[in-house]
């Protein structure tokens with residue numbers, strides 16, 4: 773039985789608060805914006821983002837070598 777890999781559709785940086793959403797059409801993360809097109813939270817461009825999806829979506833547990 774093939775494992776089902778759940779893909780998160782949104783992630784938030786635990787360090788700077790940046791919010792990104794998964795753009796499935798282009799296969800990459802994009803800055804989350806509201807209906808007016810303004811970013812919810814840009815965060816810091818110098819931040820080494822620490823995405824909260826590691827805790828919520830953890831299909832594999834031991835792949836945190838770079839943390």
Ligand SMILES: [Zn+2]
Nearest residue numbers: 785788819821
């Ligand atoms: Zn960050």
